Amino acid sequence: MTLFTVEGLIRASVRSRSRGIADPPAVLWRAYQRWLTTQRRTGPAAGEVDGWLAAQQLMYARRAPGNACLSGLGRPEMGTLARPANPDSKGCGAVMRSAPFGLLRRGPETSFDHAVACAVFTHGHPSGYLAAGAFAWIVAAMVDGAGITQATASALGRLSAERDGKEVARALRAALGTAADGAPTAERVESLGAGWVAEEALAIAVYCAVAAPDDPQTALLAAVNHSGDSDSTGAICGNLVGAALGEPALPAAWLKELAGYELVGQVADDLVTEIENTATVSDAFGAATPAWSTRYPGS
Incomplete structure (x- = not known):
């Protein structure tokens, strides 16, 4: 879903340049519909593929997609802040896919707004979509030059303006406070929760990245070695570490083992190009x- 988030953002930009107008959430909704198709088929259908990414066989695999993502995107209408999909769901699925919003170089506020608007397609609980917005804000602030601690502190300021932002803010404050105790440990990770819900997943990822700011291997190992939703917290932490230090700082041997490493790199390069x-x-x-x-139709 992260890759289709990038694809949607590229296509929204292409549409804006070529047609003079674009509604990013509407374009992202269609991008996520393409993702949903990859969860229902075993491969791209000849003559029916929309765009380059949906033509990649690697995308047609079910990697334990969340029920909220499947049900929210299976609705006939797009969720909105006024009428969000799954209003009781605050699972971490929307957070996991939201890092690309922070890479737009249009400032943290725009990144926050776009992430929230697209999170409610599937996760309508305020903590579900505000955690996604906070994550995008943190990434955007880091891309603008802030360290992860400073970026998180600024996201806390943004959350203070949200009536329903207290739960996410409390989790992030706990992450920063726990990180001050030293190098990350499994016990400290689990003191922040299990990561199944959005604010806990974000807090664990932030904690690991802040507690080992110059040691991505230690941060990532801590993010995945606990008894909770470790693949999700590892993915979010990887986004943060990558935004902070860049790909060259990541363990090269680990990168080579990643499924779809070349495809991920190509999509990332295409976002930078656009x-x-x-x-x-x-x-x-x-x-x-x-x-x-x-390659990226403006629709």
Whole structure:
């Protein structure tokens, strides 16, 4: 879902450049519908594939998708803040897919807003969507040059403006407080919860990254070695460590073992191309070139 989040953001940008207008949540909704198709089929159907990413066989695998994601995206209408899908769900699925919103280089506020607007497609509990917004805010602040502790502190300030932000804010304050006690341990991780719900998953990931700020291997090992939802907390922590230190700081041997490593790298490179090197995929009028719009249609 993270990859389809990136794809949706690229396509929203292409649509804006080529047509002069785009509604990012609506474009992301369609991107997640393409993800949902990959969970219902065993491979891309000839002549029915929409865009480059949906044509990749690797995407057609079920990796324990969350029920809220499946049911929310299976609804006939898009969830909104006024009418969110699954209003009682605050699982960590929306947080896990929200790092790309922080990479847009449009500031933490825009990243927060987009992440929240797209989180309510599947997770309608305030802690579910506000944790996603806070995560996107933290990543955006880090991309702008803040350290993870400073970025988290600024996200706490943003959450204070939300009537329903106290639960997520409390979890993040606990993460920062626990990180001050020294190197991460399983006991300290589990003092923050199990990670099955959004605010706990975000807190555990932030804690591990803050407690080992210059040691990504230690941070990631702590994030995945506990008795809770360790794959989710590991993924979120990996997003944070990557945003803070960049890919060269990550253990090279681990990266080589990742399923779809090359595909992930290509999608990431394409996001950088669209956001930071737009001229290389634009015609004389600023619209996407035919090759780029075929790869990422503006819809």
